[in-house]
Amino acid sequence: MTNAISEITTDAELLFLIGTNTTEAHPVTGYKMRQAARRGCKLVVCDPRHIDLVDEADYWLRQKPGTDIPLINGLMHIIIKEGLEDKKFIEERTENYEALKATVENYPPEYVAELTGIPVDVLYEVARLYATTDRAMIFYTLGITEHICGTRNVMSLANLAMLTGHMGRAGVGVCPIRGQNNVQGACDMGALPNVYQGYQNVTLPAVKEKFEKAWGRPMPDKIGLKIPEMFEAAHEGKVKAMYILGENPVLTDPNSHHIRGGLEALEFLVVQELFLTETAEYADVILPAASFAECDGTFSNTERRVQRVRKAIEPIPGRANWQTICEMVSRMGYPMNYASPREIWDEMASLAPSMAGINYDRLEELGSLQWPCPTTDHPGTQFMHVGKFTRGLGLFQPSDHIPPGEMPDEDYPFLLSTGRILQHYNVTTPYSMGIMSVWDKEMAELNPADAEKMGIKTGDKLKVTSRRGEVVTAVRVTDRVMPGIIWMSFHYSETPTNALTSHHLDPITGTGEYKVCAVKLEKI
Amino acid sequence: MELIKITIDGKEVEVPAGTTIMKAADSVGINIPRLCYDPDLSALGACRLCVVEVEGNRLLPASCVTPIFPGMVVKTNSPAVVEARKTILELLVANHPLDCMTCDKLGNCKLADYCYQYGVKESPFVGEKHEYAIDDTNPFILRDMNKCILCGACVRACEEMTGQDNLSYLNRGFHRKATTAGDVDYIDSDCVFCGQCVAVCPTGALQEKTMVGQGRRWEIDRVRTTCPFCGTGCNFDLAVKNGKVIGVLSNPDSTVNQRSLCVKGRFGWDFIYNEKRLTTPLIKKNGKFEEASWDEAFDLIAQRFGEIKAQYGSESFAALSSARCTNEENYLVQKFTRAVMGNNNVDHCART
Numbered sequence: 001m002t003n004a005i006s007e008i009t010t011d012a013e014l015l016f017l018i019g020t021n022t023t024e025a026h027p028v029t030g031y032k033m034r035q036a037a038r039r040g041c042k043l044v045v046c047d048p049r050h051i052d053l054v055d056e057a058d059y060w061l062r063q064k065p066g067t068d069i070p071l072i073n074g075l076m077h078i079i080i081k082e083g084l085e086d087k088k089f090i091e092e093r094t095e096n097y098e099a100l101k102a103t104v105e106n107y108p109p110e111y112v113a114e115l116t117g118i119p120v121d122v123l124y125e126v127a128r129l130y131a132t133t134d135r136a137m138i139f140y141t142l143g144i145t146e147h148i149c150g151t152r153n154v155m156s157l158a159n160l161a162m163l164t165g166h167m168g169r170a171g172v173g174v175c176p177i178r179g180q181n182n183v184q185g186a187c188d189m190g191a192l193p194n195v196y197q198g199y200q201n202v203t204l205p206a207v208k209e210k211f212e213k214a215w216g217r218p219m220p221d222k223i224g225l226k227i228p229e230m231f232e233a234a235h236e237g238k239v240k241a242m243y244i245l246g247e248n249p250v251l252t253d254p255n256s257h258h259i260r261g262g263l264e265a266l267e268f269l270v271v272q273e274l275f276l277t278e279t280a281e282y283a284d285v286i287l288p289a290a291s292f293a294e295c296d297g298t299f300s301n302t303e304r305r306v307q308r309v310r311k312a313i314e315p316i317p318g319r320a321n322w323q324t325i326c327e328m329v330s331r332m333g334y335p336m337n338y339a340s341p342r343e344i345w346d347e348m349a350s351l352a353p354s355m356a357g358i359n360y361d362r363l364e365e366l367g368s369l370q371w372p373c374p375t376t377d378h379p380g381t382q383f384m385h386v387g388k389f390t391r392g393l394g395l396f397q398p399s400d401h402i403p404p405g406e407m408p409d410e411d412y413p414f415l416l417s418t419g420r421i422l423q424h425y426n427v428t429t430p431y432s433m434g435i436m437s438v439w440d441k442e443m444a445e446l447n448p449a450d451a452e453k454m455g456i457k458t459g460d461k462l463k464v465t466s467r468r469g470e471v472v473t474a475v476r477v478t479d480r481v482m483p484g485i486i487w488m489s490f491h492y493s494e495t496p497t498n499a500l501t502s503h504h505l506d507p508i509t510g511t512g513e514y515k516v517c518a519v520k521l522e523k524i
Numbered sequence: 525m526e527l528i529k530i531t532i533d534g535k536e537v538e539v540p541a542g543t544t545i546m547k548a549a550d551s552v553g554i555n556i557p558r559l560c561y562d563p564d565l566s567a568l569g570a571c572r573l574c575v576v577e578v579e580g581n582r583l584l585p586a587s588c589v590t591p592i593f594p595g596m597v598v599k600t601n602s603p604a605v606v607e608a609r610k611t612i613l614e615l616l617v618a619n620h621p622l623d624c625m626t627c628d629k630l631g632n633c634k635l636a637d638y639c640y641q642y643g644v645k646e647s648p649f650v651g652e653k654h655e656y657a658i659d660d661t662n663p664f665i666l667r668d669m670n671k672c673i674l675c676g677a678c679v680r681a682c683e684e685m686t687g688q689d690n691l692s693y694l695n696r697g698f699h700r701k702a703t704t705a706g707d708v709d710y711i712d713s714d715c716v717f718c719g720q721c722v723a724v725c726p727t728g729a730l731q732e733k734t735m736v737g738q739g740r741r742w743e744i745d746r747v748r749t750t751c752p753f754c755g756t757g758c759n760f761d762l763a764v765k766n767g768k769v770i771g772v773l774s775n776p777d778s779t780v781n782q783r784s785l786c787v788k789g790r791f792g793w794d795f796i797y798n799e800k801r802l803t804t805p806l807i808k809k810n811g812k813f814e815e816a817s818w819d820e821a822f823d824l825i826a827q828r829f830g831e832i833k834a835q836y837g838s839e840s841f842a843a844l845s846s847a848r849c850t851n852e853e854n855y856l857v858q859k860f861t862r863a864v865m866g867n868n869n870v871d872h873c874a875r876t
């Protein structure tokens with residue numbers, strides 16, 4: 001996130017939410033949004049589903065799935081036509097504005113209304129509201145990124161914020177709320193194929209040299225494989241061995257049959273996990289993992305805030321995860337002799353300028369620190385891009401409408417969209433006895449009009465089939481979803497929704513298009 | 525801002541206009557007893573335990589809702605004030621089950637603390653007692669409305685912290701109740717089980733169900749940590765007794781969330797004791813997992829990773845790190861992939 005969660009209640013005058021069901025996926029952030037809205041902060045919710053925050057919203061834009069870019073372009077079209085853009089900000093801090101202007105010229109309100117299903121007058125009102133509100137924050141999550149055009153969606157939101165000067169201050173910005181607890185941290189730590197910790201590019205000679213010196217081995221400078229490419233390479237026999245720490249791609253990644261095939265093709269697989277997951281079943285060796293309550297360490301939340309995780313009980317398998325990794329790697333002839341996670345952090349930070357000022361003593365004293373934090377007397381950074389963007393000038397990157405890779409047709413007439421529900425979190429909460437005793441099975445959401453046609457009522461069972469697989473699910477009939485759409489979560493092993501989801505990927509990030517695919521439904 | 529001078533218990537205090545007597549007293553370390561006041565919630569002025577004496581005022585105003593005025597002279601502990609507080613406590617206790625010896629809240633119960641402080645053992649007031657059925661039909665929160673003192677903190681927390689508006693007051697007089705619409709059990713209400721109401725309840729009326737019978741409050745160690753369930757990054761305390769986690773308690777110092785949590789953070793922790801947890805390394809032999817020692821597992825891994833790298837080259841390896849694991853673990857995994865396996869094939873499920 002460019003900005004901080006606290007700004008929702010202390011600074012923002014307008015919250016613009018797109019593709020985020022915040023009260024369910026990030027509940028406490030969502031509760032703060034609700035508090036803000038009730039205290040007079042304006043709220044715009046763009047979501048095809050009638051999510052809870054719609055009830056607090058000043059405007060609900062119920063765009064058709066997969067039409068986010070035309071929606072945002074349409075808003076920018078109006079803003080420019082009405083002269084509401086921030087000319088000074090554009091002039092001083094951005095480049096490529098003419099290209100943006102030329103692209104959004106092609107998205108007049110009438111055309112956008114037709115594509116998105118949002119009335120013209122609402123487009124006008126929301127465009128004016130966003131452009132003329134001094135402190136307006138944009139929030140999005142997977143509803144924006146899990147599309148074939150995910151990266152383009154994100155760029156479009158950045159365009160909108162820059163066009164109106166909503167960057168580099170408190171109460172503005174573009175804020176992706178990260179899904180899993182430490183997605184931010186995993187990225188910051190360089191668990192990515194193109195960067196070391198602190199986003200230092202693996203292809204830069206100076207960076208390569210620095211890490212060769214620090215780590216005492218030659219460093220690869222070719223960008224590595226992203227997840228979908230790994231499984232592709234496994235299918236092709238190029239990747240032969242894998243190590244998987246605490247992830248269950250069979251359940252959580254799209255098109256799980258393809259993932260299973262890739263895992264099967266491996267010669268050797270090591271999985272370090274809490275439970276015998278669908279993915280762990282494919283392992284040759286399973287290393288038992290310790291839970292968050294059993295390990296010292298840190299997580300970084302969605303606002304770049306580094307916070308301590310503290311060991312409360314002895315590791316149930318006898319070893320903390322860092323100890324297991326260190327021992328495994330040491331046996332391979334590369335000694336990893338750390339006395340504690342504190343030492344690991346210190347080494348990491350000493351090689352990452354943006355986090356060099358963060359250490360366990362300061363975290364103890366201050367509770368948390370937000371990077372960038374280059375020195376130990378630096379207070380951390382609440383909001384970014386003050387005065388200047390990381391790359392210097394902010395680059396407008398205009399995008400045209402890219403329809404989803406797969407849309408409903410005669411054979412597969414329903415659109416399947418997926419997401420999270422409040423009570424569950426990917427793959428751990430289904431192991432909570434308390435939570436499972438109340439929310440124990442998938443309840444797919446179906447519009448009453450469709451349900452009536454098919455003679456289905458809440459609690460009935462459906463077979464859902466896509467071109468890739470089929471699952472069985474119970475149904476909840478509700479007008480939270482539009483007619484023609486079925487909505488499902490992906491938390492339950494009994495209903496592995498990702499057997500259905502699309503093989504289409506965002507070509508830039510490799511993110512699966514979880515949000516849209518075509519299915520057919522049969523009552524059983 | 526205009527500063528105003530007043531006197532509290534003989535001490536001169538200077539605070540901004542509009543400050544309440546309670547906050548003015550807090551600012552100089554004078555603690556006025558309070559039951560319904562909560563720093564994170566709007567002030568209600570319901571319990572009147574916080575009454576003080578103000579010179580020239582015949583009535584005893586509730587300090588949590590009464591603003592100061594210039595030259596005000598306040599006594600927080602005069603005989604009249606102490607008498608009033610005692611009476612309030614006696615009235616509350618008259619209608620409260622006195623089973624503190626088995627109540628899990630003791631040690632963190634404001635009612636019991638103040639009764640102790642003011643020497644209230646039993647009540648001279650005899651009258652009807654409530655006989656409400658206990659609401660234990662959900663796995664998370666135990667509700668015993670017989671212990672409710674109608675401070676309204678739960679109602680305000682549900683509305684002001686979570687915005688769920690699931691609680692309000694029903695009936696009048698003796699039958700007044702802070703409860704769900706239609707007075708149904710939580711499980712049948714619009715409750716989202718965030719547990720904010722439990723976190724603010726000053727008595728044993730609302731309790732974490734998992735903690736009941738597990739230990740007295742003073743036996744519990746609190747270990748502050750960060751929630752493992754979403755990117756908001758709430759902090760809370762793990763309640764630990766005898767080396768076992770028995771619950772989650774709000775920690776008011778949490779930067780992001782203060783005392784708010786959601787059902788996952790507050791009640792999802794029990795996955796750590798799921799009987800399906802893996803406790804020993806497993807090695808697949810003839811298609812079946814068999815228990816193995818750590819040594820066997822590490823040696824086999826070192827051997828096979830080594831062989832495969834030697835045979836097929838370093839490009840033949842890939843690692844999936846974890847967006848659920850700590851920074852330190854992620855750092856080690858990428859360092860391992862790059863420095864030992866010799867490629868950049870490391871990624872994590874950032875998208876889910």
Ligand code: SF4
Binds near residue numbers: 677721
């Ligand atoms: S249940 Fe607890 S918080 Fe709610 S009114 Fe009663 S005593 Fe107060």
Ligand code: SF4
Binds near residue numbers: 682688715718
């Ligand atoms: S648990 Fe949360 S939603 Fe339920 S009554 Fe308490 S505060 Fe309200």
Ligand code: SF4
Binds near residue numbers: 026027754756786
């Ligand atoms: S308590 Fe809920 S909102 Fe807070 S970090 Fe955990 S899952 Fe997210």
Ligand code: FES
Binds near residue numbers: 559560571
């Ligand atoms: S604390 Fe002031 S009236 Fe209850």
